[in-house]
Amino acid sequence: MTIALAVSASDGLIMATDTEESADGFWKVEQGKMRLGHNADVATRYERAYAVAAAGSAGLCDALMEKIVDVLAAAPPVQPSAASITAVKREIETVATEFHNRHILPLAVSGHPANVRAIVAAQFNGRSQIWTTELGTIADSGVFAAIGIGDAHARVVLDQLWRSNVKDVYDAIFLGAYAVHQAKEFVAGCGKFTNIAFMRRGDFTRVPQEITNGLDVLFARLSREAEPPLLKYAFHTADSITAGTRVLQQIRAEFAKARKRLRSLE
Numbered sequence: 001m002t003i004a005l006a007v008s009a010s011d012g013l014i015m016a017t018d019t020e021e022s023a024d025g026f027w028k029v030e031q032g033k034m035r036l037g038h039n040a041d042v043a044t045r046y047e048r049a050y051a052v053a054a055a056g057s058a059g060l061c062d063a064l065m066e067k068i069v070d071v072l073a074a075a076p077p078v079q080p081s082a083a084s085i086t087a088v089k090r091e092i093e094t095v096a097t098e099f100h101n102r103h104i105l106p107l108a109v110s111g112h113p114a115n116v117r118a119i120v121a122a123q124f125n126g127r128s129q130i131w132t133t134e135l136g137t138i139a140d141s142g143v144f145a146a147i148g149i150g151d152a153h154a155r156v157v158l159d160q161l162w163r164s165n166v167k168d169v170y171d172a173i174f175l176g177a178y179a180v181h182q183a184k185e186f187v188a189g190c191g192k193f194t195n196i197a198f199m200r201r202g203d204f205t206r207v208p209q210e211i212t213n214g215l216d217v218l219f220a221r222l223s224r225e226a227e228p229p230l231l232k233y234a235f236h237t238a239d240s241i242t243a244g245t246r247v248l249q250q251i252r253a254e255f256a257k258a259r260k261r262l263r264s265l266e
Contacts, residue, residue, distance in 0.1 A: 153187055
């Protein structure tokens with residue numbers, strides 16, 4: 001995996017990653033790219049949903065993700081408070097520190113340096129958290145975060161567009177997919193496809209591959225068909241903006257259809 005990101009919205013969270021393969025309408029080898037889980041306790045009215053991804057050496061990524069998922073799955077079903085959420089975060093930090101000391105540092109000492117970063121998106125009764133780990137530490141990442149070799153491109157997109165474009169989880173899906181698309185376009189080594197999952201109300205939903213593939217097609221159309229006539233008009237090399245407006249209207253209609261399909265998944 002070369003890019004993984006999480007984006008928060010008023011009503012949920014999303015996680016998106018790149019991947020090399022897809023099949024059967026969903027992700028192929030999906031567990032190796034993103035780990036998802038949820039827990040609901042009727043007695044305490046406790047709901048938790050989470051997604052974990054990692055970037056770095058494949059074997060190290062899988063091992064670290066597994067340990068972080070174990071922490072999230074074992075967290076007690078109590079009504080979330082700042083203290084209880086911080087306790088979960090500290091447990092993940094302990095896991096990341098021990099993992100770094102046991103698996104990463106020895107490689108550096110032996111002359112074979114390696115690193116692995118993890119990103120965690122979790123909801124505790126609707127309270128959203130995004131955390132990232134690096135070199136055995138953990139940090140709160142605010143409303144979005146990205147890791148991997150494509151993270152710089154993704155963060156530029158998220159920083160420019162999150163505040164004005166994300167009102168609900170479906171907006172976050174579109175923005176996350178666009179950020180991954182930009183990384184795939186401009187960073188060598190990123191995977192061809194995109195995986196997305198979103199979390200709302202203590203559960204997670206996987207976005208079918210055909211939808212994310214369709215979003216990639218729309219983003220490509222924006223770049224290929226809408227941007228050139230708009231730029232020509234802005235640069236005074238064209239007297240009309242009609243062509244660009246027509247394409248934008250078509251793409252807008254396709255995004256509306258995609259949003260309707262996303263709503264039907266829940």
